[in-house]
Every structure is written in structure tokens, then in C-alpha cells.
Amino acid sequence: MAKKAGEGVHVACTNKKAWRDYHIDETIEAGIVLRGSEVKSLREGRANLTDAYAWVTDGEVWVSGLHISPYSHARMEEQDPTRDRKLLLHGSEIRRLGVKIQDKGYTLIPLRVYFKRGLAKVELGLGKGKKLYDKREDIKKADAQREIERALRRY
Numbered sequence: 312m313a314k315k316a317g318e319g320v321h322v323a324c325t326n327k328k329a330w331r332d333y334h335i336d337e338t339i340e341a342g343i344v345l346r347g348s349e350v351k352s353l354r355e356g357r358a359n360l361t362d363a364y365a366w367v368t369d370g371e372v373w374v375s376g377l378h379i380s381p382y383s384h385a386r387m388e389e390q391d392p393t394r395d396r397k398l399l400l401h402g403s404e405i406r407r408l409g410v411k412i413q414d415k416g417y418t419l420i421p422l423r424v425y426f427k428r429g430l431a432k433v434e435l436g437l438g439k440g441k442k443l444y445d446k447r448e449d450i451k452k453a454d455a456q457r458e459i460e461r462a463l464r465r466y
Contacts, residue, residue, distance in 0.1 A: 324351045326360035326422040332447065333420055335437035339408070341372065342399035343424070343433050348385035353431060355382075358424055365398065365419035365435055367409040372398040373432065374421055386442075398433060411437060 329335070345353070363376035373395050381390040385416070400408075411417045422434045441449075 319428040321354075323356050323410040323426065324358040324360050324458070325351065325425045326421060326463070328361060328434060329422050329438075331441075331449070333436065333440055334445070335356075335420070335422070335438040337437040338422065339400070339404065339435045339437065341433050341435055343374070343431050344397040344399065345379075345431055348382040348390065350431060351378045352379050352382040353424065354426070357382075360421050360424065363421045365404060365421060367412060370402065371406055372400055372405055372408065372419070372435075374398055377421060377424070377433075398435070402454065404454070408437065413442045 333445065335457040357380040360376075363374060363378075365374045366373055375395045377396060378392050380392055408419065412419065417437050417439055420436045420448075421435045422439060424430070424431065424433050
């Protein structure tokens with residue numbers, strides 16, 4: 312079957328620090344409620360997820376700290392780049408996430424924002440924070456793997 316135009320995934324921004332600072336156990340895809348100028352700005356890749364986090368309240372999931380720069384050709388009124396944005400998930404998923412966050416100490420971290428079939432999506436990671444010794448261990452593993460690859464390239 313031929314691939315239709317527009318079915319690809321266009322990544323607007325990623326949160327590289329999340330993989331360093333958290334053990335990500337599970338990922339969830341969610342829709343995001345945006346305004347028209349925010350969508351245009353996202354398509355230009357003018358977003359930042361560095362300090363973003365998500366939470367569950369009253370049966371809804373919200374993301375905070377997602378910075379979407381104002382679109383240059385939009386009207387200047389009511390453009391708050393760091394406003395809280397609602398995420399779209401099924402009710403059963405929201406309930407399951409709420410239980411895990413409260414009982415087991417997990418955190419919801421936005422990992423990337425992307426367009427899939429023309430719709431803006433957020434990939435949420437369900438994870439626990441790493442301790443300092445975990446981060447050091449990951450760095451040692453990455454260095455060892457890099458040395459192995461260098462040695463194999465020489466021969």
C-alpha cells in the first residue's frame with residue numbers, strides 16, 4: 312500500500328534532559344490543545360521543553376513549562392508563551408496515570424512535541440527521577456561503549 316502524503320512524523324522539539332534525569336518506564340501519546348498562532352510557531356520549531364512537566368487534576372491532564380514562542384506574523388494580544396495547556400487523553404488512561412503518579416511516585420515528563428498526520432501531539436514519559444549515582448553510572452556506560460566503538464573502528 313502506498314504511503315499517503317502527510318502521514319509522516321515531523322518533530323517540533325525534544326526534551327533531551329528528560330532521558331538523563333529520569334528512568335522512563337512508559338511513554339504515552341497525547342493530543343494538545345493549541346491556538347492557531349501556536350501551531351504555526353510549532354511548525355517552525357520554535358518551542359522548548361526543557362523545564363516542562365505534566366500533572367493530572369480533576370480528570371484532566373495539563374502540561375506546564377512548555378514554551379512556544381509567539382508567531383512573528385500573529386497579532387500581539389494574548390500571547391503567553393508559557394501558559395498551561397490541556398492534553399487530550401482517554402478517561403481510562405487519565406485514571407491509570409493519576410493512580411501511578413499518586414501511589415508509586417512517578418512523574419509525567421513531556422519528551423517531545425511532534426506533528427502526526429497534521430495534528431500536534433505530545434509524547435509523555437512516565438518515569439522516576441534518577442539519583443546522582445545513577446547518572447554517573449550511565450555516563451560510565453556511555454564512555455565504555457564509545458571506547459569499544461573506537462577500538463572496533465581501528466581494526
